[in-house]
Amino acid sequence: MGTQATASTKGYTLQDYFGIYFFFENENYKKIDSIKLEGEEQDIEIFYKDKSRDYIQVKTQENPMKKNTFNGEAFKKGIEILYETYNKLDKKKIKINRLILSTNMLNQGIKRLTNKIENGLEENFIYNIFEHCSADEIKKFQNKISPLIIDKKFFLSRIDESFYFNSSKSLLELKSFLEKIGIVDTYSKVFNDLKTLFRENSCQRNKVIIKKDIAWIIIKNRFYSDPLEKQFNDIYEDKLSELGFLSIQDILEEYNINNILEKYLNFYELYLQIESQKIQFSIKEKEKISLKNIKIFLDKVVKIFSKNNYLNFEENNEETKLIYAYLGFCIYKKNKENFRIYDELEIKETK
Numbered sequence: 154m155g156t157q158a159t160a161s162t163k164g165y166t167l168q169d170y171f172g173i174y175f176f177f178e179n180e181n182y183k184k185i186d187s188i189k190l191e192g193e194e195q196d197i198e199i200f201y202k203d204k205s206r207d208y209i210q211v212k213t214q215e216n217p218m219k220k221n222t223f224n225g226e227a228f229k230k231g232i233e234i235l236y237e238t239y240n241k242l243d244k245k246k247i248k249i250n251r252l253i254l255s256t257n258m259l260n261q262g263i264k265r266l267t268n269k270i271e272n273g274l275e276e277n278f279i280y281n282i283f284e285h286c287s288a289d290e291i292k293k294f295q296n297k298i299s300p301l302i303i304d305k306k307f308f309l310s311r312i313d314e315s316f317y318f319n320s321s322k323s324l325l326e327l328k329s330f331l332e333k334i335g336i337v338d339t340y341s342k343v344f345n346d347l348k349t350l351f352r353e354n355s356c357q358r359n360k361v362i363i364k365k366d367i368a369w370i371i372i373k374n375r376f377y378s379d380p381l382e383k384q385f386n387d388i389y390e391d392k393l394s395e396l397g398f399l400s401i402q403d404i405l406e407e408y409n410i411n412n413i414l415e416k417y418l419n420f421y422e423l424y425l426q427i428e429s430q431k432i433q434f435s436i437k438e439k440e441k442i443s444l445k446n447i448k449i450f451l452d453k454v455v456k457i458f459s460k461n462n463y464l465n466f467e468e469n470n471e472e473t474k475l476i477y478a479y480l481g482f483c484i485y486k487k488n489k490e491n492f493r494i495y496d497e498l499e500i501k502e503t504k
Contacts, residue, residue: 158232169351190355205250229298255310454481
């Protein structure tokens, strides 16, 4: 069980927010394999592709902007806990990348950093103090939490809580990520869903957040931001009418398939299937997919999806075929956009 940042609800809330920050900080998501809140050793644990790890101890206080109050005891305790983890895992030959003490506090025990925060020049940061501070600053800092030896794996981080509680401010690291894939308009919805994901993860002791979980949050918000259901209904109006339905949504509700549909839209394998069928279709039909031939394309997709029975239907009928057609249609319409998300996150697995 991980160490507790604070007994207050606010402390746990900020811990979730800090996790989001560290995932997107300096394009960290490209190197990350998974992230865990309330991990076995620390409040936040990051696992990298190269098998190294970050261990983050979170310390918060209710009134973080009290300049004259340096909470030296909290800093000292946090660092001691980090080094206990380091000594324990070093014996197990676990490669530790960074030991990070992260706070929401104004007073960082280093005057220059505190002044920059107070003047709004440094809101969110993560510093290796041996690289960003002078020998005199390091000595004075250690004297305040004395005695404690700090090696070069130690990082000091401060994250401005107003980004979490003030909806008019944007977390620049997340905003920059969404700008790169051209969907910054989804910022508020994505941010809120990430808060929920990280909050749930901190309550699930044996589950980590993988990059596909992050990708799905972004894909889902884009999926529901466009009227794909109406477009599909227009294409399949005759078939829906023949079966006695006004909308594909009526069939989804009849099969209680909404949540399952969301789940399977997250499968990278299905996106690769669609991409493969697009190539084969263009070669065989000698034309691009358009409104006049998209039903022919989707019929081919339905055969593959039905054969693999991705949605675990007990029988194959005209209604389930329409559901598979809708699944294929949604993936097809979002294929390029979704691949941009996977590519930026550097998700390469096929399953």
